[in-house]
Amino acid sequence: MLHVGGVRTALFNWLYARKTGGVFVLRIEDTDLARSTEESVEQLKRSLRWIGLDWDEGPEAVGDHGPYRQTERFDLYREAAKKLLDKGSAYHDFATAEELAALRDAARAEGRPPIYTGGEYRDMDPNEAKKRIEAGEPYTVRFKTPREGQTVVEDLIRGPVTFENVNIEDFVIMKSTDTPTYNFAAAYDDAAMEMSHVIRGDDHLSNTPRQILIHQALDYPLPAFAHVPQVLGSDKKKLSKRHGAASVEEFADQGILPEALFNYLALLGAGYAPDEEIFTPLELAERFRIEKVSGNPAVFDEKKLTSINGLYLRRRSPEELAKLATPMLIESDVVSEQELLDDAPRLVRIMDLLKERVSRTTDIPDSVGYFYGDELEYDPEEFEKQFGKEFVQENFPELISRLEALPEWTESAVEESIRGLSAEKEKGAKHLIHPLRFATTGRTVSAGLFETLVLLGRGRTLLRSERAVQEMKRLSTE
RNA sequence: GGCCCCAUCGUCUAGUGGCCUAGGACAUUGCCCUCUCACGGCGAAAACCCGGGUUCGAACCCCGGUGGGGUCACCA
Numbered sequence: 400m401l402h403v404g405g406v407r408t409a410l411f412n413w414l415y416a417r418k419t420g421g422v423f424v425l426r427i428e429d430t431d432l433a434r435s436t437e438e439s440v441e442q443l444k445r446s447l448r449w450i451g452l453d454w455d456e457g458p459e460a461v462g463d464h465g466p467y468r469q470t471e472r473f474d475l476y477r478e479a480a481k482k483l484l485d486k487g488s489a490y491h492d493f494a495t496a497e498e499l500a501a502l503r504d505a506a507r508a509e510g511r512p513p514i515y516t517g518g519e520y521r522d523m524d525p526n527e528a529k530k531r532i533e534a535g536e537p538y539t540v541r542f543k544t545p546r547e548g549q550t551v552v553e554d555l556i557r558g559p560v561t562f563e564n565v566n567i568e569d570f571v572i573m574k575s576t577d578t579p580t581y582n583f584a585a586a587y588d589d590a591a592m593e594m595s596h597v598i599r600g601d602d603h604l605s606n607t608p609r610q611i612l613i614h615q616a617l618d619y620p621l622p623a624f625a626h627v628p629q630v631l632g633s634d635k636k637k638l639s640k641r642h643g644a645a646s647v648e649e650f651a652d653q654g655i656l657p658e659a660l661f662n663y664l665a666l667l668g669a670g671y672a673p674d675e676e677i678f679t680p681l682e683l684a685e686r687f688r689i690e691k692v693s694g695n696p697a698v699f700d701e702k703k704l705t706s707i708n709g710l711y712l713r714r715r716s717p718e719e720l721a722k723l724a725t726p727m728l729i730e731s732d733v734v735s736e737q738e739l740l741d742d743a744p745r746l747v748r749i750m751d752l753l754k755e756r757v758s759r760t761t762d763i764p765d766s767v768g769y770f771y772g773d774e775l776e777y778d779p780e781e782f783e784k785q786f787g788k789e790f791v792q793e794n795f796p797e798l799i800s801r802l803e804a805l806p807e808w809t810e811s812a813v814e815e816s817i818r819g820l821s822a823e824k825e826k827g828a829k830h831l832i833h834p835l836r837f838a839t840t841g842r843t844v845s846a847g848l849f850e851t852l853v854l855l856g857r858g859r860t861l862l863r864s865e866r867a868v869q870e871m872k873r874l875s876t877e
Numbered sequence: 878g879g880c881c882c883c884a885u886c887g888u889c890u891a892g893u894g895g896c897c898u899a900g901g902a903c904a905u906u907g908c909c910c911u912c913u914c915a916c917g918g919c920g921a922a923a924a925c926c927c928g929g930g931u932u933c934g935a936a937c938c939c940c941g942g943u944g945g946g947g948u949c950a951c952c953a
Contacts, residue, residue: 431952496951503950512879513949539951557882566880566949574951581953605881605948628883628946635945666902667889676889676902693890695883696946703889703903713916755916817912832912844914 400439400646401446403638403699404600404630407664411627411692412598413452414665417684424592425457427468430584435470446647450657451680464592469584476579479587479617480540480572488616489572491528491538492520514568517541521569540573542583542612550608555596555625556692562608570609586610590619598689601626625689628668628696638699650704654759656715659708668697677710709758717751724750724763731764734771745770748854752846770855775841775863777870785834785843786871790826795838795871798831799864808857810849817849838867 401409416423425447429435444458456462466472483489494502499515506513520528521543532538545564552560572583579587589597589610604626614621632642644650650660658680665683666676670691678686712720724746729736739746749770750763757763769775786792801816817835821828836848839860845851852860 428953434952492951499951507878510878514879541951554882560881562881568949571951576951578951580951585953600947601882602947603953606953626882631946633888637946663889670890693883697890698888700888700903706903709916753915756914758915814912827912829912836913842913846914848912 400648401443402645403647403650403664406446406450406452406647406660407630407667408598408600408627409447409452410450410661410664411625411669411687411689412596414669414680414684414687415596415598415689416455417681418687421595422455422462423453424462424464424594425454425460425467426588426592427458427470428581428585430469430579430581432470432578442648449651450647450661469579469588472584472588473578475591476573476584476587477577480579480583483542483572483613483616484540486616487543489540489542490517490521490523490569491532492517492541492569492571493528493531493536493538494518494520495537512566514566515541516546517543517569537575539571539575541569542572542609542616544569544609544612550611552604552607552611552624554604555623555689556627557694560604560607562605564608567608567612572613582606582609583613586613586619587617589622590614590617594622596625596689597622598625598627601628625692627692628694630667631696631698633698633700635696635698642699643701652761654761654763655704655708656711656760659704659711662711663704663707667699668693668695677707705758712757712760713754715754717747717754720750720754720763721746723760724767727760727764728767728771733764733768738771745854752850752854756846769840769842769845773859773862775866777837777841777867781837781843782867782870783874785837786867786874788830788834790824790830791834792871792875794820794824794831795834795864796868798835799861799868802857802864803861805857808853810853813852814849834867835864839863 413423415421425444427435427440427443429440440458447454454460456464457467469476480489484491494515502515503513521541528538544567548564550562550564550567552562554560570582571580573579585606586609588594607624607626611621630638632638634642638645644653644655647660651657661680662676662678662683665671665678665680665687669687670693671683671686715723721743725739728734728739728746746767749767753763753766757766786795798817798820801820802813805812805816817831818828821831832848833843836845836851837843839852839855841863
């Protein structure tokens with residue numbers, strides 16, 4: 400599942416690559432065999448494509464730096480680890496998990512930070528280590544972190560961030576399974592894949608000095624780093640499922656358009672001048688400035704997303720919207736596929752009328768519903784409110800017969816008829832419009848009534864109105 | 878708790894020492910448009926976390942506090 404924080408980071412990478420004419424590389428970091436699955440990789444790619452982030456190099460796009468899956472690069476990491484071992488920049492560690500845990504607990508109990516420095520193994524005679532390995536003793540390979548000095552991350556967003564080396568433990572680079580840890584594989588690949596820029600979430604900031612140390616020990620050039628802040632929920636905690644939709648797929652399911660999510664996410668914390676905010680991806684890329692990205696975590700505002708989504712919905716042509724709506728309408732059972740097929744242009748006109756009124760595609764079935772089907776359910780309470788009035792009871796039947804007698808069924812004809820009658824009765828037109836709306840749509844809010852009636856068609860209008868009259872009569876005799 | 882990051886309206890932000898009486902957008906709200914609801918238009922309310930410096934002058938620079946976040950794995 401691709402988390403919004405994750406997409407935003409990917410998006411910043413994409414924007415930066417497009418802005419600078421660089422290459423956007425998708426690398427699958429799947430060194431944890433237990434966790435990554437084929438399905439999760441597919442899902443990730445699907446999400447990226449959905450929102451419009453195309454990668455120049457990576458799985459299915461090939462390139463000169465492959466393979467792009469870390470599980471296919473294990474030999475490379477082993478070789479690099481050996482190099483480090485030979486140089487004396489790394490060592491074999493035979494401490495067991497239990498021993499390490501005990502050390503950590505002891506340190507915590509004494510209030511010291513639990514920083515492992517290798518104990519007896521850090522400077523063990525390589526021959527002794529070799530003997531132990533040959534005897535079948537399990538081990539990990541750890542990096543020999545310098546005990547003094549500092550490592551500085553030159554962050555494009557935050558400036559220099561200094562870490563004291565004494566605060567960095569001798570971290571594992573090769574697990575006892577002879578596979579690399581994330582920090583090691585990432586650092587190695589950044590060099591091997593000639594990455595010029597590493598733009599990632601700021602939860603990685605504390606990993607970066609370790610990766611820099613690896614680069615230095617391997618004599619590799621350093622990429623430029625930029626750590627973008629997290630995306631938080633409304634309670635200022637890291638965004639998660641508790642906050643509603645958190646993955647790209649969930650947003651799609653909740654009626655969000657990919658271009659709207661793209662636009663919103665790009666705006667979130669990217670430091671764009673706020674004169675305008677609706678931009679195409681390429682316009683966004685052109686204006687993107689990595690050093691303007693805000694250093695403070697941004698709260699995800701679903702309301703604003705919805706608002707931007709509405710803007711994008713209104714920009715889509717009625718034809719596109721009709722196409723979008725079709726499967727939703729069929730699925731939610733408001734209309735049969737056959738009926739839609741029989742009169743496709745009608746749906747286009749309906750969408751044109753309704754698009755100002757929806758802000759998520761999931762709103763569509765509900766607001767389109769009354770245009771199809773014959774029967775309507777009236778809410779009894781609301782019905783009484785609309786049809787309990789004397790004026791309505793006296794004049795509604797007359798209104799229906801005038802509509803029935805209309806020579807043509809157009810907006811202006813319908814409007815004239817309604818306004819004409821109310822003028823004769825010296826009453827505001829709304830006293831007829833509201834009950835007629837309720838009778839024909841079953842609701843108190845809809846698009847403009849005249850357009851609505853024309854699209855509804857004379858047949859449905861009359862049928863429903865007459866039913867309302869019957870209800871009305873029953874009401875008055877009770 | 879150690880280390881690290883961050884701090885302008887409720888939210889996203891503009892602001893880079895005088896243009897700030899702090900601007901925009903979403904949300905809230907008043908009015909207009911109007912057959913309802915939206916859309917649209919015009920308004921309103923709403924913020925520089927606190928305390929010290931530096932300076933003729935600080936939202937902008939420095940220090941401290943407070944607050945929020947991240948991270949402390951043979952996970953990425």
